[in-house]
Amino acid sequence: MTAPQATTSAPKKRGTTKIRENVPAPGTPEGSYFHYTPEEAALWLPFTARKLRLMAFAREIPHVNNGNKVWFSGLNVRAITEQFTRQPFTKPAPARAAA
Incomplete structure (x- = not known):
């Protein structure tokens, strides 16, 4: 009898987002x-991303709110x-002395 093997397809965590490739720097046009x-x-x-979301929901920082999703433009x-x-x-x- 062999030992059980780990599955290759682990369940995805809720709310995980990937960082896109070729993201321009905020300082560029x-x-x-x-x-x-x-x-x-x-x-x-x-x-952190979580802190940015919390600050945006509390209206402490500028952000873009598109349909209950928080985004940040380069200007933000x-x-x-x-x-x-x-x-x-x-x-x-x-201070100068009064004459």
């Missing part, structure tokens, strides 16, 4: 209006980057 899935946008942002990805970019602190110039 082609990528400005390209619609990215949260998984694809997560490649360009410091957030760039706006999110700007939203979470912190500029270095600069000291204010000392």
Whole structure:
């Protein structure tokens, strides 16, 4: 008698999405209006796909809502980057003495 073999077709997990090939960068002219899935946008942002969805549903970040699906255009990805970019602190110039 032989040991049972693992099946090759495992059941698919619900909600898994593949990342498409040849996805343009958000900073390029082609990528400005390209619609990215949260998984694809997560490649360009410091957030996971799940966090991006939660932030979009809470209306914390710009996104495209097409029929209960969250998408991000290249302009959205760039706006999110700007939203979470912190500029270095600069000291204010000392006040002049009144004459």
